Amino acid sequence: MVVENFENFFAWLPSALYVFGLLGVAGIVLGVFFGYLVAAFRHGPFEAFYVVAQVVGGFFPDVFGTSPRRVFAIAKLSVKEALRRKVVLVTFAVFAIALLFGGWFMNAGVDNPDRNYVNFVLWGTQLLILFMGMLISAFSLPDDIKNRTIYTVVTKPVRATEIVFGRILGFVGLGTVLLALMGLLSFLFVWRGLSHNHQLVGNQDLSAFSEIDPNTRQSLSGGRVSENAILEGRTNIASGHLHSVELIEDTRLPGAPEPENKENIVSSKVLPDGKTVYQRVIVNPASGHTHEVTLDKDSAGNVSRINLGPATGYFRARVPAYANSLVFFDSDGSPNQRGIDVGREWSYRGYVDGGNAIRPNSLAKAELVFDNITPDRFENPDLLILEMTLSVFRTYKGDIEKRVIGSLQFESVPADPNTEPVFRSEVSLFETEEYNVQTIPVPRKLTGKMINPDGTIQREGDFDLFKDFAKDGLHRLKMIIRCEDRNQYLGLARADVYFRATDDLYWWNFVKGYLGIWAQLLVVVSMGVALSTFLSAPVAVIGTIVLILVGFTTTFIRQLAQPDASGGGPIESFWRLITQKNMEVDLEPGLQRTLMEQADTLLVNLLNSLTYIAPDFRRMNFSSFLTYGYSVDSSRLGVALLISIGFCLGLTILGYFCLKTREIAK
Amino acid sequence: MSSTKTPTSGESRPRKLEQSNPDYDPNIVVEAQNLTKIYRDFWGRQKVRALRSLDLEIRKGEVFGLLGPNGSGKSTTIKLLLGLLFPSSGRALMFGKDATEVRKNERIGYLPEESYLYRFLTAEETLDFYGRLFDMPAKLRKERAAELIEKVGLTWAKRRQLREYSKGMVRRIGLAQALINDPDLILLDEPTSGLDPLGTREMKDMILELKAQGKTILMCSHLLADVQDVCDRIAILYQGELKELGRVDDLLKVGEETQVRFKGIPESAHAEIRQVIQKHGGEVLSLENPRTNLEDLFLSIVRESQQRPGHRSEGARKSG
Numbered sequence: 001m002v003v004e005n006f007e008n009f010f011a012w013l014p015s016a017l018y019v020f021g022l023l024g025v026a027g028i029v030l031g032v033f034f035g036y037l038v039a040a041f042r043h044g045p046f047e048a049f050y051v052v053a054q055v056v057g058g059f060f061p062d063v064f065g066t067s068p069r070r071v072f073a074i075a076k077l078s079v080k081e082a083l084r085r086k087v088v089l090v091t092f093a094v095f096a097i098a099l100l101f102g103g104w105f106m107n108a109g110v111d112n113p114d115r116n117y118v119n120f121v122l123w124g125t126q127l128l129i130l131f132m133g134m135l136i137s138a139f140s141l142p143d144d145i146k147n148r149t150i151y152t153v154v155t156k157p158v159r160a161t162e163i164v165f166g167r168i169l170g171f172v173g174l175g176t177v178l179l180a181l182m183g184l185l186s187f188l189f190v191w192r193g194l195s196h197n198h199q200l201v202g203n204q205d206l207s208a209f210s211e212i213d214p215n216t217r218q219s220l221s222g223g224r225v226s227e228n229a230i231l232e233g234r235t236n237i238a239s240g241h242l243h244s245v246e247l248i249e250d251t252r253l254p255g256a257p258e259p260e261n262k263e264n265i266v267s268s269k270v271l272p273d274g275k276t277v278y279q280r281v282i283v284n285p286a287s288g289h290t291h292e293v294t295l296d297k298d299s300a301g302n303v304s305r306i307n308l309g310p311a312t313g314y315f316r317a318r319v320p321a322y323a324n325s326l327v328f329f330d331s332d333g334s335p336n337q338r339g340i341d342v343g344r345e346w347s348y349r350g351y352v353d354g355g356n357a358i359r360p361n362s363l364a365k366a367e368l369v370f371d372n373i374t375p376d377r378f379e380n381p382d383l384l385i386l387e388m389t390l391s392v393f394r395t396y397k398g399d400i401e402k403r404v405i406g407s408l409q410f411e412s413v414p415a416d417p418n419t420e421p422v423f424r425s426e427v428s429l430f431e432t433e434e435y436n437v438q439t440i441p442v443p444r445k446l447t448g449k450m451i452n453p454d455g456t457i458q459r460e461g462d463f464d465l466f467k468d469f470a471k472d473g474l475h476r477l478k479m480i481i482r483c484e485d486r487n488q489y490l491g492l493a494r495a496d497v498y499f500r501a502t503d504d505l506y507w508w509n510f511v512k513g514y515l516g517i518w519a520q521l522l523v524v525v526s527m528g529v530a531l532s533t534f535l536s537a538p539v540a541v542i543g544t545i546v547l548i549l550v551g552f553t554t555t556f557i558r559q560l561a562q563p564d565a566s567g568g569g570p571i572e573s574f575w576r577l578i579t580q581k582n583m584e585v586d587l588e589p590g591l592q593r594t595l596m597e598q599a600d601t602l603l604v605n606l607l608n609s610l611t612y613i614a615p616d617f618r619r620m621n622f623s624s625f626l627t628y629g630y631s632v633d634s635s636r637l638g639v640a641l642l643i644s645i646g647f648c649l650g651l652t653i654l655g656y657f658c659l660k661t662r663e664i665a666k
Numbered sequence: 667m668s669s670t671k672t673p674t675s676g677e678s679r680p681r682k683l684e685q686s687n688p689d690y691d692p693n694i695v696v697e698a699q700n701l702t703k704i705y706r707d708f709w710g711r712q713k714v715r716a717l718r719s720l721d722l723e724i725r726k727g728e729v730f731g732l733l734g735p736n737g738s739g740k741s742t743t744i745k746l747l748l749g750l751l752f753p754s755s756g757r758a759l760m761f762g763k764d765a766t767e768v769r770k771n772e773r774i775g776y777l778p779e780e781s782y783l784y785r786f787l788t789a790e791e792t793l794d795f796y797g798r799l800f801d802m803p804a805k806l807r808k809e810r811a812a813e814l815i816e817k818v819g820l821t822w823a824k825r826r827q828l829r830e831y832s833k834g835m836v837r838r839i840g841l842a843q844a845l846i847n848d849p850d851l852i853l854l855d856e857p858t859s860g861l862d863p864l865g866t867r868e869m870k871d872m873i874l875e876l877k878a879q880g881k882t883i884l885m886c887s888h889l890l891a892d893v894q895d896v897c898d899r900i901a902i903l904y905q906g907e908l909k910e911l912g913r914v915d916d917l918l919k920v921g922e923e924t925q926v927r928f929k930g931i932p933e934s935a936h937a938e939i940r941q942v943i944q945k946h947g948g949e950v951l952s953l954e955n956p957r958t959n960l961e962d963l964f965l966s967i968v969r970e971s972q973q974r975p976g977h978r979s980e981g982a983r984k985s986g
Contacts, residue, residue: 073798
């Protein structure tokens, strides 16, 4: 999964408060300025001061005079009104119909069908709920004003804050209930769509299995089998896929724990050297899941029936322990933040090279430093799971069946390298699995060296990952990834390599995904209500759509407004276009160029400032986390919720001033 | 009318309101000072001068009527007083406070020209909603709503949505919502509009009852008979200008004529009476049996019919 921003709530908070404060100050200055202009137009320049002061001065008494009872009364009324409009009902009906027939178009036979299911329900929910939120919020106040029902409300001791906030609260409350219902239906839809059972082809016992060719280590049908497989069979096709089933020999060293799942053990025997061999039936993963195996045995202990359980592995909420930093080193060994650019337009990943004929021993590597590597974070601290999604860039085709080889090495990060020794593990090689999440088990006991600051080796042998390598205060661990194939490149980004910590609860992660949609709903409803305080309903809808579009394209607009963009800003780019000068050609210095650059700077800054009128909706969108089975971390959730609450607050204040200064009966 | 006091109409908040204005005279409830409203288009060009330099004072406990033909500025005046419109110049004060001050609404009840209520609410829900807007606690809201629904005669329909109500019923519940906070000042915009004669009479009786309780009432109407029946003072507006202001009795008094009404004298005495008047130099304009008005006739027929269902009324026979 692509992760471009790593949220850290407490690191983000000060800068966010600063930006929010700046926005607030800008809003106040602009508001007072435009308010004064309008008041001066109506009442003359001198009385305008008094009018503006009166409106601004009334804000705090109105805020402190806000009554929860009145707010809830308006919220309740808004709910009833929205229900009466039937928009909510229609939204729910459209969603239910989409789910009823959506299953027809879902292909459960593809790799990771759960991604399609989750993606479908999340995007459907998001689209419908935001659309509904926009409609009910943008039409509500203008309709009240048009029908003049607002006359009987504003002639009561109701503050404008109460009207605006009450409406936001009511619509968001209604949206929350609808969202919860949609979430529940979605969960059932995904669960029902993915649940299936298989049976073995042939008899439901070991006689259905066939031998494995001892020379080729392949099944009789020519398929690859596990290293330790001794018999192989397969299941029937269900949900568009089948699994291979194997009888494997699981050999364990003396003193090693028994297999956790004992239900699939056919037999076990202790070898003369003390090792124990367990013969177990396993189902190999397919389409991103597997099935539990349970065995029925007769009185003599022979397997009478092999039972395959329901699908497991779909509903995951993986908690990745990402590295805190990723630094690339080029073939000279000098550090480089971006890695080697292999010419791909998408610069998300950096690459390390595997050397070439001229320089066979490339010093290129990627160093990832992980913090807080402690045993309590992992489900099985004796065997950590490292997951990687590496990209490969080949400069020659070679044997396409042969995978590119990479290597891994671990190192401790001592607080004081001048006095403390460094632990360095042996290099272990791995085959890269492109386009897949690759799982590498990392044992707690690592074989390596303990190296003194002067470079001498203090000790060689087995060391503990937690007690020796990641032992200092920050429990820091360095991982080094190299490419071991000459003329080939391995590409990675920070989010591509992580240790898999104990999984989050799936249902809770699902809720967090929906909390992201809720945060978006809060912003959209606040926008709709705030804009409808001074615009007619259709214009408020258009305004809300524009703000949503700005919110969803914030990152793109900010990239566009980068000062170092090639070819200059809009005016310079246009000039280059009509004078047919490419982006790299320097323009002749002079007044013309200076004017263009200054104008571009102004435009670019304006464009950049405009992105702050709406929040970055992508930061509140956790669809990809749920789709790819990753847990939404609390920092990310906290950031999303705080952004949405901040915007809701700002928009409520905007709505207050607009409503307060509006002639309701005009 | 109930004497129940809501917390909002209690003493503490209004006193604060009054104390904040040193020039405030508690006997003057509504005050318009040079109040002017000009409607302008988007570019600021004058479209209509709806109200010109209105000066007005309404005193505590009186029923004040704003009269005028359509477009004379009656509703504009009320909207300016309520803060629904902002004056182009001049000031509108309620209880000594600017019309845009929200807290003044705690002592005000407003019945708009048409009862702009939420049609998807029932009568009970409507009054509960408006009660909440006055921050009234649940128990008080419930009591007050039940009392007012009974008072306006809608107990039988209190659980029906307002969309099912007739215009007259909506008007009644509109009045009930205006009274939910037991206001000191009640603004009624065309209070009898849409009501049948019975409803009109009840509305007028209710206005008089409210007056008897010491409430101040400001009503605007173009139905002159209604204004005449209930108002102490009136102002007549025409094309946004104040044309007449004063007590109804004084304004309607015809000083040159004398009206005498007798009972129990025979027809033969009429000639003698004429002679006496002529002897004193007077001119007899009319000497005849007085006529009841249509409103009174209608009401007596309805009331009689209610008492004796199935019988033709005496009133109808007399007139027929």
